[in-house]
Amino acid sequence: MKLYLDTAEINLIEKAVASGIISGVTTNPSLLAKAGQKDVAQTIKAICQLVDGPVSLEVIGLSKDEMVQEAKEYAQIDPRVVIKIPMIHEGLKAIKELKELGIKTNATLIFSTGQGLLAALAGADYISPFIGRLDDISAEGLDVVAELAQIFDLHGIESEIIAASIRHPRHVIGSALAGAHIATVPWKIVDQMVKHPLTDIGLEKFLADWEKMKNQN
Secondary structure: OEEEEEOOOHHHHHHHHHHOOOOEEEOOHHHHHHOOOOOHHHHHHHHHHHOOOOEEEEOOOOOHHHHHHHHHHHHOOOOOEEEEEEOOHHHHHHHHHHHHHOOOEEEEEEOOHHHHHHHHHHOOOEEEEEHHHHHHOOOOHHHHHHHHHHHHHHHOOOOEEEEEOOOOHHHHHHHHHHOOOEEEEOHHHHHHHHOOHHHHHHHHHHHHHHHHHHHHO
């Protein structure tokens, strides 16, 4: 499984790239606003210069023609740009047309297995179930990931599953076990995955023992 970083903050992307742990980046209008990024094209160009893999950018329009037009413009920024399309009727039409144009898409705001299957059949390259938001309403988000993974495997569907709306490290592990190809995570989740109190205790003990050994000599 691969990890993408879910952010538009350049400094966080630089940190993750330096660690060698991410294979792509996902953004959305909320993340761009949070990062204070007003020039979307320049921000995406900067991200693409840092990351070797796909960079997802979301459309704002709600009609098929609006989505396709935005997608065409965004696709010119860099060949690795993937267009995030919302899971609505017009979105399915846009995904189909963009597939025919050779523009990669990421179907977003997926909350059911049925939605994910429809998006894959329309031609989406990536399917993003929002597992955290499902958990928030007492549904089991990982069930959607597992069901989609089983269906795609059974029927040879090539769309990749991106587990999104990750709330904690166990979501990442659960997504990997459920068959997600990718998990897209905020930096705080990466940080939580790196740290463990027993690692800190062990390191402290090793250093203390080393100092003790040096003093004995």
